[in-house]
Amino acid sequence: MGVITVAGGGPTVNLLASGVDVGIGAVNAVAAVVFALAFCWRLDQIRRAGWGLQPLAMMIAVAALTLAFVVVDDSVADVLNEVGFTGLSRVAFYALLAIGVAALVVVFFFPGKVTRERRAGWEALPLVVALVGLQVTMLVIPVEIRTATIDEWTVQNWGFALFMLIASGYLAYGFVACVNSVRKFYATADGYLRVSLGLLMTGLTCLAVGAVCQIVFVIVSATNVVRSPWLLTTNRAVAIVGVVTFLMGISYPMVYARVQSVAANRRRRRLDAELVPLWRLVTDAVPGVVLPDAGRLTPTTRLHRRVVETRDALTQLSPRVPAVFGYAEPEVQARLLRAAVAGHDPREGDGGAVRDLAPADGEGLEADAVPLIRLARALDAVQLVEEPADR
Template sequence: MSTLFSPLNLIALVLFSAALAWRIYQVTRAPTLPNWAVTACVAGFAAAFLLQQPVLSDEVDALLGRGAARVANNVLLACALCALVIFFLGSALGPRRNRRVAVELAPLAAAITLMIVAMVLTPPELRGRPLGPSTIHDSGVAVFYLGAGLYLIYGLVACTAWIVRYLQVADRNLRIGLRLGAIGLACSAVGSIFRALYIVVAWVFGPVVKVLLLLGVPFVIVGGMLFLAGVTYPGVRARVSALRRRRRHRREHDALAPLWTVLVRAFPSIVLRTPPRGVHRVYYRRVIEIRDGLVQLSPYLDADFGEVVATDPEAAAGALKTALERHAAGEASDGRAKQVLPAGADDIESDVRPLLALSAAMDTGA
């Protein structure tokens, strides 16, 4: 149990959990083939990672027979990579993807069959044992690890190529995650190539070149971490942006209070009846009510009030107070609605900036 919760494993568990939670959330929002494929990919890698831990692999071997955990681990890795390839195919080929997806299942099925047959043909005392000098010269062990490795190399190289191709048209905010993912997959591919070379050299020619196996391990570990970081990055970035936007809306909602208060006092009817829920709705509701109040007061304002708000908020605050006093006194107005915000604002967020300045001026003047 201590091996499972080592510092490195804990980092991997956190990354896997974050990535899987984010992908499940995406599937619930849009259950499309690409979303399902990426979710299956992350789930497969996570399950394979857990099966690599002795505390779990020993239990699987005890239940299903020696070597079962090793087969399951490599099958999960192959399925996860196949799901990732299907994700890129589903995103790139559109309606033409079904036949291409079926084609991708053929090498996966061949690799899985080869791994199962090789494990069955492996002597019982060698089944499930790791790749190393004491096992590499057995044909069953060599074929098992070589078959698994060749499919991993194919899937990793294919996915890296797809990511590099997609980088050219990806959104700027998505490119960081894609680059991390591509580098991670490329590192894992390099590590798998080193391992395949180790197997071929030892099994076919005899010499055991340990450095090839030793070089492969760090590439695979670092590659897996980078890939997980790349998959997790868009979700983490989106969540951080959402939290920042939430804090900004709460802060600006409070900053608009002085302006909103005087307008509601003059025009109580601008307050919407339906109680708002959530920070964002409360914020947008306040902006809408302020704009409605300014429009109702606009017959008492000068025609250039919208431009004054943009250029001189203090002067606009003085004009607004004068207009409120005239309205409260029941004076006659010209009856014409005026432009109350600077021209050119094309969304509600653009309207907020001058309103914040006007509210601050109102608060200072008060």
């Protein structure tokens, strides 16, 4: 816990300053990693789905925010200030944040393509003004305080105060615009998207509140209206909550997609394993339906392939299966199928019209596999009953 003493005979304010600073550092590091992962994920999504204004804006937003949290690192900031000019790191940080927020405004602006393109063009004006303002005001700030931490003393310089007002003002505007857009879409969203938008809206709201706190602090401190160091601590604490919640909102679709993918792969491996007894029975009788070996396959592809091969074999065996098969119990179906396989002779031809022995229960791969799985389980059950009897 740090102790901050306010000069001028005021009371000593006990704040969790050091804890907040450590928290900010940790959040910045995590944010850089998460935004980097999100950037890679967005590139993959663009590769799969193609380009467009919204995907491009999202990629720019994630890239800018990733670089912003890289620039804020002390070692990177020192290099920028040494190679460029003193204060370049601060200009770069807020400029990247502004670009990222401007891109987010376009991302979260959900009306049609033409309207979104107009909004993107309109957003360029305040963004350019903010970027130029940041650069100009930094040049009039004394060199010795360009990289100093914002406090009641540094904001006494009007150049420094104006720089922070421009930076915080644009961020507040952008965050509020994003919240307004997300709020409209949140009302009609559902499922994982509603959760993601809720987290994003909460995070953006906290970030907007933090930016407003910083604006108020700069104004009241620069004009010596009242001492308010607590506004800075509030800004930092709310910003940490906002960044963490925003990161959760950004990451939620990726995490959700990954969890769903892992669960689907596990489920399809299990379905594939359950389908093996039926597949072996019918493909041993009709080996011509088995596709050539394609090497290592994904669980989805392997299950799809096994379903197709099993259905092809059942179709070729169907002329030898009596009509009662269609409405018989699964155990009876299993016995009828085994009898058909035992009596199947490819040299004798089909012997009748073919038909679908196991119609799908719905649309999609897994619905296509359900009746086959029932039949495969019945085969296992019949075999378990018959084996003790044979002994």
